[in-house]
Amino acid sequence: MSSWLDYTINGLIVGNVYALVAVGLALIFGVSRLINFAQGSIYLVGAYIGWVAVVQLHTPLPLTIIVVAVAAAIVGLIIERFGLRPLQNSVRIAPLLATIGISFVLDQLVMLTFSPNPRALPSQLPDVRFQVGGGTIGPLDLLIAGVGLTSALLLFVFLRYSKLGWAVRATAQDRDAAMQMGVDVNHVNQAVFGIAAALGGVSGLLVGMYYNQIDTAMSLQATLKGVVAEVVGGAGNVPGAVIGSLLLGLVESYGVAVFGTSYRNLFAFLLLVIVLVLRPNGLFASARQAPPEPLTGTFIAPSRPVRIPRWALLVTAGVFAILPFFPVSFYVLQTLINAWLLGMLALSLTLVAGTVGQVSLGHAALLAIGAYTSALLSLTLSVPVGLAIIAGGLMSAALGTLLISPSFRLRGHYVSIATLAIGEIVSLVILNWESVTRGPIGISGIPPLSLFGYDLVSPTSIYWFSFVVLVVLALLQGRLLGSHLGRSFRAIRDDDIAARAYGLGLNRYKSLAFIFGGFAAGVSGGIAAHLYSYINHETFNTQQSILALTVVILGGLGNVVGAIVGAVALVGLPEVFRIAAEYRILIYGIVLLLLVRFRPQGLLGTI
Amino acid sequence: MTTGASEPLLALSNVNTFYGQAQVHFDLSITVGRGHIVCLLGGNASGKSTTMKIILGLVKPRSGDVTFDGASLLGLTTPQIVRRGIASVPEARRLFADMSVRENILMGAFVRNDRDAVAQDLDKMLTLFPKLGQRLSQRAGSLSGGEQQMVAMARALMSRPRMIVMDEPTMGLSPLYVDRVLELIRTINQEGVSVFMVEQNASLALEIAHEAYVLQTGKIVLSGPARALRDDPRIRDAYLGGSEAA
Ligand SMILES: Nc1ncnc2c1ncn2[C@@H]1O[C@H](COP(=O)(O)OP(=O)(O)OP(=O)(O)O)[C@@H](O)[C@H]1O
Numbered sequence: 001m002s003s004w005l006d007y008t009i010n011g012l013i014v015g016n017v018y019a020l021v022a023v024g025l026a027l028i029f030g031v032s033r034l035i036n037f038a039q040g041s042i043y044l045v046g047a048y049i050g051w052v053a054v055v056q057l058h059t060p061l062p063l064t065i066i067v068v069a070v071a072a073a074i075v076g077l078i079i080e081r082f083g084l085r086p087l088q089n090s091v092r093i094a095p096l097l098a099t100i101g102i103s104f105v106l107d108q109l110v111m112l113t114f115s116p117n118p119r120a121l122p123s124q125l126p127d128v129r130f131q132v133g134g135g136t137i138g139p140l141d142l143l144i145a146g147v148g149l150t151s152a153l154l155l156f157v158f159l160r161y162s163k164l165g166w167a168v169r170a171t172a173q174d175r176d177a178a179m180q181m182g183v184d185v186n187h188v189n190q191a192v193f194g195i196a197a198a199l200g201g202v203s204g205l206l207v208g209m210y211y212n213q214i215d216t217a218m219s220l221q222a223t224l225k226g227v228v229a230e231v232v233g234g235a236g237n238v239p240g241a242v243i244g245s246l247l248l249g250l251v252e253s254y255g256v257a258v259f260g261t262s263y264r265n266l267f268a269f270l271l272l273v274i275v276l277v278l279r280p281n282g283l284f285a286s287a288r289q290a291p292p293e294p295l296t297g298t299f300i301a302p303s304r305p306v307r308i309p310r311w312a313l314l315v316t317a318g319v320f321a322i323l324p325f326f327p328v329s330f331y332v333l334q335t336l337i338n339a340w341l342l343g344m345l346a347l348s349l350t351l352v353a354g355t356v357g358q359v360s361l362g363h364a365a366l367l368a369i370g371a372y373t374s375a376l377l378s379l380t381l382s383v384p385v386g387l388a389i390i391a392g393g394l395m396s397a398a399l400g401t402l403l404i405s406p407s408f409r410l411r412g413h414y415v416s417i418a419t420l421a422i423g424e425i426v427s428l429v430i431l432n433w434e435s436v437t438r439g440p441i442g443i444s445g446i447p448p449l450s451l452f453g454y455d456l457v458s459p460t461s462i463y464w465f466s467f468v469v470l471v472v473l474a475l476l477q478g479r480l481l482g483s484h485l486g487r488s489f490r491a492i493r494d495d496d497i498a499a500r501a502y503g504l505g506l507n508r509y510k511s512l513a514f515i516f517g518g519f520a521a522g523v524s525g526g527i528a529a530h531l532y533s534y535i536n537h538e539t540f541n542t543q544q545s546i547l548a549l550t551v552v553i554l555g556g557l558g559n560v561v562g563a564i565v566g567a568v569a570l571v572g573l574p575e576v577f578r579i580a581a582e583y584r585i586l587i588y589g590i591v592l593l594l595l596v597r598f599r600p601q602g603l604l605g606t607i
Numbered sequence: 608m609t610t611g612a613s614e615p616l617l618a619l620s621n622v623n624t625f626y627g628q629a630q631v632h633f634d635l636s637i638t639v640g641r642g643h644i645v646c647l648l649g650g651n652a653s654g655k656s657t658t659m660k661i662i663l664g665l666v667k668p669r670s671g672d673v674t675f676d677g678a679s680l681l682g683l684t685t686p687q688i689v690r691r692g693i694a695s696v697p698e699a700r701r702l703f704a705d706m707s708v709r710e711n712i713l714m715g716a717f718v719r720n721d722r723d724a725v726a727q728d729l730d731k732m733l734t735l736f737p738k739l740g741q742r743l744s745q746r747a748g749s750l751s752g753g754e755q756q757m758v759a760m761a762r763a764l765m766s767r768p769r770m771i772v773m774d775e776p777t778m779g780l781s782p783l784y785v786d787r788v789l790e791l792i793r794t795i796n797q798e799g800v801s802v803f804m805v806e807q808n809a810s811l812a813l814e815i816a817h818e819a820y821v822l823q824t825g826k827i828v829l830s831g832p833a834r835a836l837r838d839d840p841r842i843r844d845a846y847l848g849g850s851e852a853a
C-alpha cells in the first residue's frame with residue numbers, strides 16, 4: 001500500500017463488503033424495525049462454511065459462493081422462524097435481545113466446532129496485481145466489486161419487479177396497511193432474513209479471502225460495522241446502507257493511512273455517534289420522515305414483581321455475611337466474589353436499562369473507566385486503594401454520563417446502538433492513548449486491595465469487602481427507587497412524551513441515572529482491577545456488557561434484588577454444574593433466549 | 608357455509624374488546640346486509656377505528672364473534688381475511704408513501720394472480736378516477752389529501768372485494784372532494800360491493816347509508832335505517848354526547 005489511489009481502492013472494496021452486511025440489516029430493519037445483532041454471526045458462519053467448502057471439499061470459486069449463500073440463507077430462515085417469529089407479540093425489546101442471544105449461540109457453536117484459532121482461507125484466485133493509474137488492483141478486488149454490484153442489481157430487480165419484492169417494500173413503509181392488502185408479513189420476514197443472511201454469509205467469505213484469515217472475533221466486528229454503515233445511511237434505507245458502507249470503508253482506509261491501523265475502528269464508531277447525535281435518521285433521510293420508532297410503554301415487559309419479605313432478605317444477607325466462618329472452600333468464596341462484582345455492574349445496568357429504560361449494551365466501558373482510574377491513581381500517584389476505587393466510581397459516573405449525554409435524545413434501539421458504540425470507543429481510546437493507559441501492553445502490578453492501610457489479600461477479607469460494598473450500593477438503590485426520583489425514572493421509561501408533558505426534564509433524570517449507575521459500575525471495575533492486578537483494553541469487553549444484561553433480565557429489569565440473584569445464578573450455576581469455561585458463553589446465550597421467549601419479566605419480575 | 612340471501616354479509620355479535628385493561632367495546636353487535644352501505648357514527652375515541660380493526664383481524668376481541676358470509680373470521684389472520692373478500696380504506700389513507708401511485712393501486716391486487724384482468728381493472732380505475740391518470744408514476748406521498756383518498760379507494764377496489772370497510776373517508780377533505788367521495792361510494796355500492804364505513808360527519812354519512820349505528824364510548828346507543836335516523840332528534844344528542852365523552 002502506498003498511493004492514495006490504493007487507499008481509495010481498499011476503502012471501496014472494504015466498503016463493498018460492509019455493504020453486503022449493511023443492506024441485510026437495512027432490509028430487516030425496514031420490515032420489522034429490528035436491529036439484527038445476529039447479522040455478524042451469519043457472516044461468521046458464512047466464512048467458516050466457505051472454509052469447509054474451499055479447504056476440505058475443494059469446491060471451485062463460483063460453487064463456493066453459491067454454497068455459502070444457500071447455507072447462510074438457511075441459517076437466516078431458521079433464525080427467523082424459531083428465534084424471532086414466536087416473539088411477534090412480545091414486548092419490543094424481546095426481538096433485539098433474542099438476536100443478541102442468537103449471535104452468542106452461533107458464535108460459540110462455531111468456536112466450539114472449529115476452535116478459536118484463526119484459519120487461513122485461500123482465495124483460489126491468481127495472485128497478480130494490475131497497475132491502474134498510480135495504484136494496483138487484484139483479481140480479488142474485482143471479484144468483491146463484482147459480487148457487490150451483482151447483488152445490488154439482483155436486489156434492485158427483486159424489489160422493483162417481483163411480487164414478493166413489492167410486499168417487502170410495502171411492509172417496510174406501512175406494515176398494517178400491507179397486511180390489509182393481503183400481504184403475509186411472515187413471508188416478508190422470511191424473505192428479508194433469507195436475503196440478508198445470504199448476503200451476510202457471502203460477505204464473510206469474501207472478507208476471509210481478502211485477509212486470507214478467518215476467526216471467531218469477526219462476528220461482533222461485522223455486526224458493529226454493518227450497524228454503523230446502516231445507521232449512517234439511515235436505518236431501513238437500502239440504497240443509503242450501500243452509500244453508508246462505502247463512506248465507512250473510505251473513512252477507515254484514509255484514517256488508517258494517516259493515523260495507523262489501531263485507529264481503524266475508532267473512526268467507525270465516532271462516525272456512528274456523530275451521525276446518531278446530529279442526524280439520527282441517517283445522512284439521507286428527508287426531513288419529512290419521523291424517527292422510525294414510536295416507542296412508549298411497551299419496551300419492557302410489565303409484571304408484578306415478586307414480593308420478598310424483609311426478614312427473608314435479612315436472613316439471606318446474614319447467611320452470606322457469616323459464610324466465611326463456615327468451612328467453605330476458597331473456591332466458593334472466589335466464585336461469590338465474582339458474583340458480588342457482577343452484581344454491582346448489574347445494579348448499575350438494572351437502574352439504567354430497567355428503571356429508566358435505556359438499554360445499554362456498552363456497560364463494560366464503565367467498568368473499564370473505573371478500573372483504569374483506580375489502577376493508575378494507586379500505581380502512579382500512590383493514592384490509597386480505598387480512595388482510588390471511590391475515585392474510579394466517580395470518574396465512571398462523570399465520564400460515562402458525559403459520553404452518553406449527547407445520545408439522551410435517542411430512544412429504544414438507538415440508545416442500545418449508541419451505548420454499544422461508546423463502549424467500543426472507550427476501549428479503543430484505552431488502546432491508543434498509550435502515554436496514559438500504556439496501550440496494548442496494559443497495566444500490570446496494580447497494588448492489591450487495601451483499606452485504611454491494611455492489605456486485603458485473604459479471600460475472606462476480599463469477600464467481605466466486596467459483599468459490604470454490594471449491599472451498601474443495593475440499599476442506596478432500593479432507597480432511590482422508592483423515592484420520588486424513582487417514580488420519575490419509571491415515568492420516563494413508560495412514556496417519555498407524557499413525562500416531558502408533565503414537565504420532567506428528561507436529560508436531567510437520565511443524567512442522574514447514569515451518574516448513579518456509573519458510580520456502581522466504576523466501583524466494581526476498580527475493585528476488579530486491584531483483584532486482577534493486571535488489566536488491558538480487552539479485560540472489560542462487550543461480552544461482559546451482554547452478560548450483565550442477561551443477569552439483569554434474568555433477575556427482572558429494574559429489580560434490585562433480582563440483579564443480585566441474577567448475578568449469583570449466572571456466576572454460580574456454571575460452577576455448581578462444573579460447566580467448562582468454553583461452554584459458558586453458549587449457556588449465557590441460551591439462557592438469554594429462553595428468558596426472552598418464556599419469561600421476559602425475569603425471575604423476580606420487572607419493577 | 609350457508610349463504611341465504613337474507614343472512615347478513617358481515618355480523619359482529621356481542622363483541623368485547625380490550626386494550627390491556629381498558630375496555631373499548633361493550634357487547635357490540637353490528638350487521639351489514641348484502642349490497643348495503645352501513646355507517647358507524649361516533650365521536651372521538653368511541654371505538655370506531657377499533658371496530659374496523661376487529662373486522663380486519665388487526666385486533667382480536669376478547670369475546671364475541673365476527674362472521675363474514677356465515678363463517679367466523681376470528682381464527683384468521685388479516686391477509687386471510689382480505690382473501691375472503693374484504694378490502695379496506697384505512698384511517699388517514701395509509702398509502703405506501705414512497706411507492707408510485709401505480710404501485711399503490713396494484714398493491715391492492717396483491718391477493719390476485721390473474722395478471723391480465725388486473726391490468727384491465729387498473730384501466731377501469733383510471734376511468735373511475737380520471738385524475739389519477741397523469742399521476743401514475745408520481746410518489747404517492749406527494750399527492751394532495753383528496754388525491755390520496757382516490758388512490759386509497761382505487762387500491763381497495765383492485766382486490767375485487769365483496770365488501771369494503773372505510774375509516775372516515777371524508778376526513779380532512781374539501782367540500783368538493785367530500786361530495787366526490789360520497790358519490791364514488793354510491794357508485795361502488797351500485798356495482799354490488801357492500802360498504803361498511805366509519806364516520807364522524809353524521810349528516811353526510813346518513814345521506815348515502817342504508818343503515819347506521821351510533822357508537823358512544825364502546826356501546827351502540829342507537830341504530831336503524833338511515834332514513835329514520837336522519838329525522839331522529841336523538842341522533843344529534845347521542846352523537847354530541849359521544850364527542851363530549853372523548
Ligand atoms: N393500540 C392501542 N392501544 C391502546 N389503546 C388504544 C389503541 N388504539 C386505540 N386505543 C384506545 O381505544 C379507544 C378507541 O380508539 P379508536 O381508535 O377505536 O377510536 P375512534 O372512535 O376511531 O376515534 P377517532 O374518531 O379519534 O378516530 C381510545 O380511547 C384509544 O385511545
Ligand SMILES: [Mg+2]
Binds near residue numbers: 655656657698774
Ligand atoms: Mg378512528
